[in-house]
Amino acid sequence: xxxxxxxxxxxxxxxxxxxxSTPASKLAGELGISDVTIAKRCNKLNVPxxxxxxxxxxxxxxxPPKSPLPLTSEELSAKEARNPMPKSLPLPTRxxxxxxxxxxxxxxxNKAGLDSYKRAELRREPNLPEVVVSKNLAERVGKAFHxxxxxxxxxxxNWRKSQSSCNPGHFRKGQDRLQLSIAxxxxxxxxxxxxxxxxxxxxxxGKPAGLLTFxxxxxxxxxxxxxxxxxxxxxxxxxxxxxxxxxxxxxxxxDAQELRAQQKIEWEKQRIESExxxxxxxxxxxxxxxxxxxxxxxxxxxx
Numbered sequence: 001x002x003x004x005x006x007x008x009x010x011x012x013x014x015x016x017x018x019x020x021s022t023p024a025s026k027l028a029g030e031l032g033i034s035d036v037t038i039a040k041r042c043n044k045l046n047v048p049x050x051x052x053x054x055x056x057x058x059x060x061x062x063x064p065p066k067s068p069l070p071l072t073s074e075e076l077s078a079k080e081a082r083n084p085m086p087k088s089l090p091l092p093t094r095x096x097x098x099x100x101x102x103x104x105x106x107x108x109x110n111k112a113g114l115d116s117y118k119r120a121e122l123r124r125e126p127n128l129p130e131v132v133v134s135k136n137l138a139e140r141v142g143k144a145f146h147x148x149x150x151x152x153x154x155x156x157x158n159w160r161k162s163q164s165s166c167n168p169g170h171f172r173k174g175q176d177r178l179q180l181s182i183a184x185x186x187x188x189x190x191x192x193x194x195x196x197x198x199x200x201x202x203x204x205x206g207k208p209a210g211l212l213t214f215x216x217x218x219x220x221x222x223x224x225x226x227x228x229x230x231x232x233x234x235x236x237x238x239x240x241x242x243x244x245x246x247x248x249x250x251x252x253x254x255d256a257q258e259l260r261a262q263q264k265i266e267w268e269k270q271r272i273e274s275e276x277x278x279x280x281x282x283x284x285x286x287x288x289x290x291x292x293x294x295x296x297x298x299x300x301x302x303x
Contacts, residue, residue, distance in 0.1 A: 007031055007038065011268075012045050016069040019049040046070060073156070074257070080155055082254070085247040088239035089151060091143040099146045101159055104128065106142030110135060115198075117186055119208055123198065126162040127169050132198075133184040134208045141182055141212070144242060148180070151246045157253055170219045171249060176256040177219035178227075178249060185209040185231070193231075212238065214245050216252070227252070 010018065018027060019042060024035040031038075042049045048067035057064045071079065092098070098106065105128050112120040120138065122131045133141055149159055152171065160172040170177045185193045186206035193209055215229040228248050230241045 007033060007041055012047055012072070013069060015042065015045060016047050019047070020066050023055045024049070046072070085243050085250075087243060088237070089147050089242040089246065090239055091140075092146055096146075098142055099149045101127070102142045102146035102149060105131065105145055106138055109133070109138035109141065116203060117196070117206060117208055119184055123168070124166055125168055126165055129180040129182060130168045131182045133182065133212065134210070137184055137208075137210070137212065140238070144182070144212070144214075144238060147242050148246060148249075151242075152249060155250060155253075157249065167219075171253075173253045174257065174260070176253055178252060179217040179219045181215045181217065183213050183215075185211060185213055212241075214241065216245070216249060 007015075019038065022030075024038055028035040028038055039049065041047075047069060050066075054064055097103075105122075108122055108125060108128060109120045109131060112122055114135075115121045115132065118134065119132050120135050122128055124130075129145065131141060152158075155173075157171050157173045160170055160177075162169050168179060168181075170179045172178075183195055185195050185208075187193055187209045188204070188206045193211075194206075195213060196204065196206070211232040213229060213231040216227050218225045218227055230236065230245055232238050232241055236244075
């Protein structure tokens, strides 16, 4: 026979279905545990279970209401993340205190060295995003980062320090991470707008554009891949750009969360199927051994 399924193997939904379909005393006997253990497991997972008088009402022919399964914090975050984004996210006023990490970014930019285009350069600060902008844009960048952090943290998408001194910080939720880069483009003498590489040879001429470009990259252990980029223009002002960026980050983490949930369901199906096949194998093996035993007994029996 296969191994009896442990109480801890049941999902919240499965546990909720169990306790509202079978009295705790009977369920405890089937699982080989006490009803107190079942109640403790329900409390731990925030799964409501029937009161002592519930099953008496059922036995009397009544239909008492069942308490619905409440959403988990992850499910609440996912529900919130599905809400439509506003068209724009306003920057804070001068009187609004900045988020601590945004304030640290502003301080770091004001102290940073300059690149060949006279832009402050932060590339490998473990607690900050990668930023390359003129110092006169530092306050604007700090406010923009403040808006991004304040919009994502209520969803459980938090800014985390990199564990490597060679990489910038990142947004993280569960096992998934995203890096954020903020850059001021350069205007070439011919009027074209570009973002020059960090190592440019031969060096070209140009001046800071005064406009920002934001990009998000999927962070991996040894590399990162740019997923999406937004450039500030007359048609896409910063407030609208921030709303689009936050919406894209929310969707990225929500999609990743739903993918992991689906994978978990598939793995559980595979586990159940594997156990079924093992039980069938054990059953067939037992039959085979019994047949061999009977055959051997028949061969050894005197004629």
